[in-house]
Amino acid sequence: MSNPVLVIDQLVVERGGRRIVNGLSLTLAAGEIYALLGGNGAGKSTTLFAILGFLARSGGVLTIGGQDPANAIDAVRAQIAYLPENVALYDHLTARENVDYLLKIADCRRSRDEIEAAFQSVGLAARAWDQRAGSFSKGMRQKTAIALAMLRDTPLLLLDEPTSGLDPAASADFHALLETLAARGVAVLMVTHDLLGAADTADRIGLISEGRIASEWSAGSAEPRFDLNALHDGFARVR
Numbered sequence: 001m002s003n004p005v006l007v008i009d010q011l012v013v014e015r016g017g018r019r020i021v022n023g024l025s026l027t028l029a030a031g032e033i034y035a036l037l038g039g040n041g042a043g044k045s046t047t048l049f050a051i052l053g054f055l056a057r058s059g060g061v062l063t064i065g066g067q068d069p070a071n072a073i074d075a076v077r078a079q080i081a082y083l084p085e086n087v088a089l090y091d092h093l094t095a096r097e098n099v100d101y102l103l104k105i106a107d108c109r110r111s112r113d114e115i116e117a118a119f120q121s122v123g124l125a126a127r128a129w130d131q132r133a134g135s136f137s138k139g140m141r142q143k144t145a146i147a148l149a150m151l152r153d154t155p156l157l158l159l160d161e162p163t164s165g166l167d168p169a170a171s172a173d174f175h176a177l178l179e180t181l182a183a184r185g186v187a188v189l190m191v192t193h194d195l196l197g198a199a200d201t202a203d204r205i206g207l208i209s210e211g212r213i214a215s216e217w218s219a220g221s222a223e224p225r226f227d228l229n230a231l232h233d234g235f236a237r238v239r
């Protein structure tokens with residue numbers, strides 16, 4: 001893989017004196033969607049926190065765009081858009097004001113037209129643009145956050161359980177949106193429990209167990225892209 005966006009090799013991360021991530025390796029290219037699955041407490045969010053530099057690693061290699069969060073945290077964070085499971089927006093600000101403000105914090109300038117185009121492309125209804133985020137559903141909050149991620153135009157997008165709590169139509173819209181971002185060259189790493197959604201969208205699916213990738217599957221070119229029975233069996237084995 002030439003110039004991967006994300007390189008993780010033999011990553012070790014400890015929390016509370018325990019090795020939560022223990023020899024995890026994963027490489028992600030531009031335009032690739034990788035779904036990271038695993039049981040509760042397997043270390044998925046911990047892996048995202050290490051990539052974001054929220055948690056220090058105690059072993060292994062980790063680079064984003066060739067930079068190591070251990071010694072270039074600002075440069076690394078400038079390359080990442082991160083959507084936590086519950087997207088944090090300022091409830092008293094409108095969608096437009098939220099995006100304006102959060103872009104400013106990220107030192108990123110975008111015109112009114114660019115912001116509206118992003119809202120349009122994520123399918124946030126025009127009547128919501130000037131509504132306070134406090135009244136938004138989870139899906140609307142995510143669309144706002146994805147619009148922000150698109151406007152920031154970062155090479156790497158990290159998602160923590162993005163479809164939990166979304167209805168099937170909103171989930172399908174969300175996955176279509178990820179495909180649009182990936183087609184623009186964004187590398188997407190998505191932590192999820194949604195096996196079917198992952199099989200619909202991801203190029204690769206990794207199953208994390210005991211702190212490392214225990215199994216990995218790549219999408220085939222013909223439908224079905226993944227062997228769902230193999231995925232279910234793999235998942236059942238590590239539970």
Ligand SMILES: Nc1ncnc2c1ncn2[C@@H]1O[C@H](COP(=O)(O)OP(=O)(O)OP(=O)(O)O)[C@@H](O)[C@H]1O
Binds near residue numbers: 016020038041046
């Ligand atoms: N602040 C903390 N201090 C110590 N240990 C922690 C802390 N937060 C999480 N852990 C432990 O780290 C392990 C991995 O947690 P993590 O949140 O990464 O799992 P996960 O795979 O994202 O799980 P889930 O699917 O339930 O969200 C768990 O065993 C958890 O108890």
